[in-house]
Amino acid sequence: MKSPILAVFVALIPLPAFAHATGQGFVALLPTGPYMAFGVLIVALSMILLWLLPQRPLSRMLPGVDLGAIAAPPWLRRTTSLISFIVLLWMLYQGFHGPSDPVENALVMGFWVVFWMAAVMVQGLVFDLWGWVSPWHWLDAPARSGAGRKGGRFKPLFHLPTVFGVWPAVLLLVGFAGFTLADPAPDDAARLARAGLIYLVITLVGCGVFGPRAWLRQVEVFSVLMRLITRLAPVARRGRRLRLGWHGHQLHQGAGCYRGTAVLILVLLAVGSFDGLNETFFWLDHIGVNPLDHPGRTELVIPVLTGLG
Numbered sequence: 001m002k003s004p005i006l007a008v009f010v011a012l013i014p015l016p017a018f019a020h021a022t023g024q025g026f027v028a029l030l031p032t033g034p035y036m037a038f039g040v041l042i043v044a045l046s047m048i049l050l051w052l053l054p055q056r057p058l059s060r061m062l063p064g065v066d067l068g069a070i071a072a073p074p075w076l077r078r079t080t081s082l083i084s085f086i087v088l089l090w091m092l093y094q095g096f097h098g099p100s101d102p103v104e105n106a107l108v109m110g111f112w113v114v115f116w117m118a119a120v121m122v123q124g125l126v127f128d129l130w131g132w133v134s135p136w137h138w139l140d141a142p143a144r145s146g147a148g149r150k151g152g153r154f155k156p157l158f159h160l161p162t163v164f165g166v167w168p169a170v171l172l173l174v175g176f177a178g179f180t181l182a183d184p185a186p187d188d189a190a191r192l193a194r195a196g197l198i199y200l201v202i203t204l205v206g207c208g209v210f211g212p213r214a215w216l217r218q219v220e221v222f223s224v225l226m227r228l229i230t231r232l233a234p235v236a237r238r239g240r241r242l243r244l245g246w247h248g249h250q251l252h253q254g255a256g257c258y259r260g261t262a263v264l265i266l267v268l269l270a271v272g273s274f275d276g277l278n279e280t281f282f283w284l285d286h287i288g289v290n291p292l293d294h295p296g297r298t299e300l301v302i303p304v305l306t307g308l309g
Contacts, residue, residue, distance in 0.1 A: 007118060036277075043269060048090045067242040070072050081137035092200070095193025105189040108198070112187065125247070127235035130226035135205065140212040156211030160218060165259025170222040170267055177271040179277060182304040186295045226264065278304055 013244040079253040087110075095107035122129045132139065179195060180186050216223045230236075231250040236243045243249075277283050284291050287303040 004068075008036065025117055026071060026307070039273075065244045067244055069240045071240040078138045080132050081134055084133045085135035085138060088196075088200070092193050092196050095189045095196065098189060100189060102187040104187060107193055108187050108189050111192065111196070120226075120229060124229045124232040124245050125234075127233050128230040130223070131232065134217055136207065136212065136220060136223065139204075139207050156214070157209050160210040160214040162218075162258065162281060164218060165208055165261070166218050166224050166264050167260040168219040169221040169224040170260055171265050172219070173225070173264065173271070176221060177267075177274075177304055182273060182297075182301045184301065224264065225268070228261070255276075274307060278307060283307070 074137045091107040091110050094105060098105045098107065119129055119133065183191070185191055187298055203215070203220055206219055208226070210219075217227075218224070233245055234247055234249070281291060284294075287300070287307075288293065288301075289300070
């Protein structure tokens, strides 16, 4: 009896762990051709099913449960949004003046890991996190309460036509993809801070000129993407009521979409596919690069942008 107990006790003693981490890509042993073909086939079949299935059978396949009326006060969302905006400003400052090591810089880790990886996963797998942590929501709330009334606190200088749809967001998504995939150092803190500051100024000016509500729904690419991704989440809000269902149960409810939404989704899928393709031997051979004598990202800017286009 003493030996198993002693073994468990020894196993629970904390000791140093030796491991080796590498930044190199993992080369899959599966044949590239069938892997790509089945991936494209699965995506195509999924889109065809969503397009052809009537709403009533789809709603029965993806039922939801009413969780009751659970509503947070509007000021709470505005407060968390304003806090996120302040954190964003601090992160940009860290990008310019913080550590140059990407692993130690708050902007690099905060954007690429906390936001672009963790927050997006929570948005699609759990609930609408962006509605709480968006750094722009605090701009929309006072404008929404004052616009359209005489003496309102905010009136946009120009009207953003709804006929434009989300095509401006599509262009911004392509630009973001180009920065992510083709830039020689997208994880460089100062470079990322400059790009973030430019985007911050564009967003604030756009919200001031066209109004936060229209700009965030049609132009601001991350808000547009998060609004689409949250429709995959199991927790959904309908007015003051919450519903819980299978992943994707919100897709059949027919929420209004702007023009260009389908193109935005296709561009997002294409960018995600190319993000994996551009590091394969197939792509390197296609652009004439020897993987054993890689010239570096700087020499591949034009080929990557061409392939992305």
